Amino acid sequence: MLTVGVxxxxxxxxxxxxxxxxxxxGARVRDVVVGADDDLIVEAVKGAAKSGIDCPLGWPDLFVSFVSAHRAGDVAVPAGLGRDWRRDLALRVTDRAVHERTGLRPLSVSADRIAHPAMRCAALLARLAGETGTVVARDGGGLVVEVYPAASLKEWGLPYRGYKRTENAEALSRVIDVLLAAAPWLSLGDHEAVCRRSDDAADAVVAALTARAAACGLVTAPAPEQAASAATEGWIAVPTASLDALR
Known part of the structure; x- marks a missing residue:
């Protein structure tokens, strides 16, 4: 099996x-590319059994409805424009589910800078659908699954904070040390150096590992009452088994 992390x-x-x-x-990292363009991503996903993408696959349904109503000049103003109302516009069902399970709060795709990658992701999903002839399931049931590397690392009992950016290179190297100790069956091979140097590369590897967990059914899935939202907003797959269970 080949899995890809983006x-x-x-x-x-x-x-x-x-x-x-x-x-x-076990598992072997076959390649890592930093500086990946759209063509490379699309071909990588098409060639894998499962791909994990670290990016929201959709926007909150309530936010989409709000923006559409605002454009039409027909916004229904709730009684009391408080924090709860804004939070409902900012967070997806899956964002709340991840917070409840892990204590981590994913960035809001409607109220944070992660919206910029999400726009690119939406275009990539449309291109994948056009080239494969199949609409990409945002709930993780098809070619791709939405992942959150920090949540995966935390659920596997590994360091999950403080390793981003060049000034935290020592912390990033520590994450790699602990990952390899916890998964002696995983070989980074010639790509270990870039994973120690680039948190983007490290997160891509974690995303590929989470894709494997999703392919094996070892991740969270939407409950029946969450299924409709997951189909439009996206669903973050959080591992439900140990890292060693991926072998």
């Missing part, structure tokens, strides 16, 4: 893609 940014320069090959002996 740490998606608004521009190629901060986007990383990792390919992880799985066999009876």
């Amino acid at each position: 740490d998606l940014a608004a521009e190629a320069v901060r986007t990383a893609v990792a390919w992880v090959e799985w066999s009876e002996r």
